[in-house]
Amino acid sequence: MLRRLLPLLILAVGVAAFLWLRATRPESPSVTPEERRWRVETLAATLAPQAPVLPLYGEITAPDMLTVTAPLAGRIAERPVREGQRVARGERLVALDDADVTPPLQQAEAEVADREAQVENERVRHESDREALARERELVDNARRQLERTRSLRARNLASQSDLDAARNELARARVTVAARERAVAEHPARLRALEANLTRARAALAAARRDAERSRVDAPFDGIVTRIRVAPGDQVAARSELLSIYPERGLELRARIPQRHQGELLEALSRGERLVATDEQGARLVLTGLAGEGDPAGTEAIFRLEEGGEGLRPGSLAAVSLKRPRVPDSLAVPYSALYGNEALYLMDEASRMQRLTVTRHGDVVRDGERWALVSGEALADGDRVILTHLPNAMQGLLVQSVGDERAASDDQAASDGEDDSGANAERVERAGDIDGGVDGGAGYEETAS
The missing domain is CATH 2.40.30.170 (Efflux pump adaptor protein, beta barrel domain)
Incomplete structure (x- = not known):
């Protein structure tokens, strides 16, 4: 009988123990679900005119680069500069040999002297022709009177026919001489203009020769840097060939x-x-x-x-x-991480939630060596907290936590924890004093009673 009841007794004891443990177990606290806060960095907006x-x-x-060319064919006598050298105004750059420059100049001067002599000779010749013309006209008059006398004598049989013919020939020769002299006098202006034109041409050639002689020695017209050197001293160059170049420093x-x-x-x-x-x-x-x-x-x-x-x-x-570029009024510089699609960014409102704001991007600005985007918007105002952290799940109303606010809260919590620790330490010290005082008092009481 006992063997039959023992298993049932054990089962009943186990059930009772289970029910007692279940009834006396501690109740777990109820868990209230909380919305996740996304940690972000923010920037306080300060609007100002800025230049992207x-x-x-x-x-x-x-x-203003100047290319020096050879005015005439010749040999390079001097080239005291080198490639990339800085020179001052008036410093010698290059020069041709005088042996190549002097002969053309002397030839041009001689040509001018010859043309001037021809012009002077023509003037003298013209004066001579005018004087000779007056005398040759007198000879024509004399020949005409002689012919009239010969005709009168021939009419009276006092002169022969040969005398009459001779008088006629003399008058004809006199008239031919006068006609030639008159033509020479009439041609004087044309001959004079031609000689003067030749003289002008010779003087122009002389001026060109003098110009080439001056340009055969080139000095720096300004403070500059020498470049494109094409020749060296001793080189034979042709006319109008490039020698070197110079450009001003500024x-x-x-x-x-x-x-x-x-x-x-x-x-x-x-x-x-x-x-x-x-x-x-x-x-x-x-x-x-x-x-x-x-x-x-x-x-x-x-x-x-x-x-x-x-x-x-x-x-x-x-x-x-x-x-x-020109300044943009009421603009704000933000990192590119704050932009979404180059046309929007998010603000953090008072409830720590994200608010989408449409902006206009105007370009870039440089901040500490990095390029930031310069934006502006009608709803953007001073003091707005712009979210700089780029969230892939960014959306309107998303709950966020500023890193700066979190740090401030951590600092406040640490300060409060320090105050609590100091208060607890003071309380523990005070309790220890009370215990020590009680023990000492008891000991004194016992000694007095004894």
Whole structure:
């Protein structure tokens, strides 16, 4: 009988123990689900007029570069400069040999002297012809009177027929001489003009020879840099052949292509008298002076004049510059991570939720060596907290937590924890004092009682 009841007793004890454990188990606290907060970085908006930058790439040119050519054929006697040398105004660049320059000059001077002598000779000849013409006309009159006398004598049979013919021939010869002399006198203005024209031509040749003689020795017309040297001392050069080139140090320009969409605002800014400055990484400053007269579908070249720096720039080299465009009022610079689709960003409202804001992107600005986007919007105001962290699940109303707010809360919690710890320590010290006092009091009481 006991063997039969023992299993049932054990089962009943186990069930009772299970029910007692279940009834006395601790109740677990209820879990309330909380919405996740996404940690983000924010920026307090401060609107101000700012100038976006436009990166440009262009070629350095020297519009005032001077190319020295040989005025005449000859040998190079001097070339004291070298490639890339900086020279001062008036410094000798190159010179031809005097043995090649002097003969053409002397020949031109001799030609002028000869033409001047011919002109003077023509004037003297003209005066002589005029005097001779007056006397030859007198001879014609005498021959005419002689012919009349001979005719009268022949009519009276006092002269022969041969005498009459001789008188006629003498008159004819006198008339021929007068006609030749009159033609010579009449041709004097034409001959004089021809000689004077030859004299003018000779004087022009002399002036050209003197000019070539002066140009055979070339000095620097300005402070500049020598380049493109083609000859060396002793070389034989032909007329009009290139010798070398020189360009002014402060006359360099940059020609960079401007996109079509930016040309209007740049031209408008120039018409208002604004100074648009471009800079490179070495600190060179270039001022926009205007746009080229011709363009193509890709854009038009802008002309920048070097104003400051640029000691390492050379014609023909490529340069990368950043042009400051006209200022945009009430604009804000933000990192590109804050933009969504280049046309929107999110703000953090008072409830720590994301609010989408449509903005207009105007270009780039440089902040601490990095390029940020310059934006503006009608609803953007000072003090707005712009979310800088780019969230892939960004949406309207998403709950976020600013990293700065989280740090501040952590600091406050640490301070409060420090205060609690100090209070607990003080309480523990006070309790220890009470215990010590009680023990001491008891001991004294026992001693007194004894």
